[in-house]
């Protein structure tokens with residue numbers, strides 16, 4: 432039984448917690464959050480003893496009886512808390528992006544390695560069943576060689592989805608706490624990770640990153656890239672204030688189109704449920720195959736990612752994603768920012784290849 436501490440019990444934490452419900456191999460035994468109301472709400476919901484609810488991450492790390500912590504705090508605190516966790520000898524699942532810049536990322540990796548603890552950078556989209564299916568279809572040669580990957584994130588609003596606390600938006604709109612804009616730097620991480628999972632790291636990137644809503648939104652934007660084999664990719668992000676979306680979570684949805692030499696794959700959803708199409712559609716040999724035989728609830732990707740880490744700790748295998756992979760994704764993301772700033776094409780550092788997650 433792996434004993435888990437959750438550091439930062441904000442908006443996203445209940446999807447992380449879902450990984451430990453009805454799961455014999457790990458249990459949430461301690462939490463830390465400076466907000467007493469959040470501590471009480473999550474502590475009660477997750478059955479955490481009152482004596483194991485801490486106001487400070489440092490208290491949980493020194494006093495809590497935990498093997499592993501999930502670090503779910505604003506980005507400017509990622510390095511500090513991950514390093515404290517490593518110093519306390521705890522394995523770490525650190526939410527993405529792993530840090531605000533590459534120096535911070537390097538220090539997190541070195542500190543975890545020096546302390547002999549396992550570091551996972553938490554990424555859920557590579558565990559999202561429709562994206563895993565797309566990868567299987569590619570690996571099985573269903574569309575031939577990949578020529579192009581297009582990812583699209585459409586943000587709007589949802590009347591049936593989450594209420595996102597004002598403070599969770601405030602730090603995202605403050606670059607000194609987020610490290611970059613909410614749509615390309617923050618949410619874009621998932622899209623860059625998905626593209627990497629589907630076809631590896633590209634060689635070059637070229638981006639147009641927008642600036643709207645009094646400078647708080649980094650959209651409309653398009654980030655484009657090219658792989659060593661000549662294939663190309665792109666990620667487009669928009670925010671449509673009057674676009675009402677179905678979905679239980681954020682008011683947003685995502686789509687992917689992958690074109691190969693003999694077929695096309697569409698992943699028709701992500702965060703939300705914008706269309707009634709099957710979550711994965713394969714077109715090849717003049718046939719359209721609608722694939723509905725998977726759980727396409729976005730929340731499932733968190734459960735799979737969380738449990739994968741527990742198994743990695745039990746079996747001594749690599750987490751998905753590793754610190755090195757997380758660093759390479761951050762380097763790609765920062766290269767996109769540099770391209771938008773300089774209006775130049777920017778070379779991307781080569782990174783480790785993706786492991787399958789199924």
Ligand SMILES: NC(=O)c1ccc[n+]([C@@H]2O[C@H](COP(=O)([O-])OP(=O)(O)OC[C@H]3O[C@@H](n4cnc5c(N)ncnc54)[C@H](O)[C@@H]3O)[C@@H](O)[C@H]2O)c1
Nearest residue numbers: 438439440441442443463464465466488503504526527599
């Ligand atoms: N994988 C995804 O799809 C996804 C989605 C949302 C957020 N995230 C990531 O999860 C992290 C948290 O995001 P969120 O939306 O839950 O933010 P949030 O603002 O809702 O929650 C952050 C929580 O951290 C707490 N906190 C602040 N300082 C702390 C400290 N020193 N010690 C302990 N707790 C502290 C806050 O009180 C708050 O409850 C971020 O890294 C974000 O990028 C990932």
